[in-house]
Amino acid sequence: MLGVALLATGCKDVDLPAAGSASGSAAPASGDGHAVSPLDNPDGTKPGLAAITSAADKERARALIKKVTTKGRGPKTGYSRDQFGYAWMDSAPGNVPFAHNGCDSRNDLLKRDGEDVRFRSGSDCVVVSMTLHDPYTGQTIAFTKAHAIKVQIDHVMPLSYDWQMGAAHWSKDKREDIANDPLNLIPVDGPTNGAKSDSGPASWLPPNKTIRCSYAVRVAQVSLKYDLPVTTADKDAMLQQCGG
Template sequence: MGGRGTRAVAAVSAAAAVLTGALAGCGPMDDIGLGQSGAADGGVGKGAALGVSPLKNPDGTGPGLAPITTSGDRAEARKLIDKVRTKGRGPKTGYSRDKFGYAWADSVDGVPWGRNGCDTRNDMLKRDGRKIEYREGSNCVVISMTIYDPYTGKTLDWTKQHAAKVQIDHLVPLSYSWQMGSSRWSESKRKQIANDPLNLLPVDGSTNASKGDAGPATWLPPQRSIRCSYAVRFAQVSLKYDLPVTTADKDAMLEQCT
């Protein structure tokens, strides 16, 4: 066959390969973060390195936390934050972590991945991690991975032997929620906010420890580009659970998206 015919066959073959790959789920859509539904790199797509915008992830099942950058999205963010109620911060009297159920319990109703046979911490590592390795014989217990921390902008290599290097942050801290009204909730509702993917983010351990139970007026992620997204996620949790924030915290949240 002549050179022109060979090139024509090659072009047709390449086009067919692209079409086959796309139909098989191997095309450009694989670059979108897919949460636990997806890819061979540990349950998320390649684009999950920076995560998903909270505006496009209202239930928290998408990975990570991507920056909100456009003026239109920032306007949408401010409208959402504006809906959050405000009140004064109450006392911490009576608070304990146990009031929100056993830490990372799977036996929680009404939240994504509740009662799926895998505890909440491992669910979050699976959602946001990449290059995940599991304990032998398990598809739940993560023993190593890499993960992008939106709070610092660093990619962390993590192993279970050094578990505290990555901690799961409650964006709305449980103690904060207690002081803002969850002290009067049912136990089942407190277990929900403690295990809801919307309120959970795996991050650098030392950075999370520095946050304590602070609201956005007194603590924000070190990486400035993520602060509007952090404020939006804080607002999403507050609205879902009808939980007010302080006036100072709401002002700080709005400022991050200005």
């Protein structure tokens, strides 16, 4: 079983090393760590979060962000991680990429974004080592399952934020979908993800300034897919990152 430690907020879900996780020889796997622009990755199945740099692409980004609706942030009353299902389930009920493939969503994301991925012996799911080019910091992280907390899976729109912006009134199925949708999930540096907590773009942005427009686009993509508003301040901050 994959050990999981759930921290206090929605985007701080980390798994800890499972006993014997690196037993035997690790099997190599081919990885594609070439980051893709979110404008060319609308379903989140391609790796990374490449920078948006051209004037034309920034115009496309602003047009997408402008479609996002706004509302005030509601209360956190009643929120818990369990409201969005257990982490990291492979059984999200909706049409979520990678679901029902026999591999939990955390490992799906490590495989998606990692380079030089190696699996536990006898498994094509459990990642025991890889190299991650972290978009949030711009750093390269050597990940091993023995020190799994170094890499956390960020919910781009944090689950607590989702709850306050309308997910409190969703069905359990829809909440499980957004919690496990690769469009809303990015493997990143653990401490940086912890610093984000459940902040929206007006109060937290990736330290790596070159990908802030891409980050804003990804927030917009999740918002539009799930018909989930953001605050006016967050939308303004998103537009600013793309020259708006």
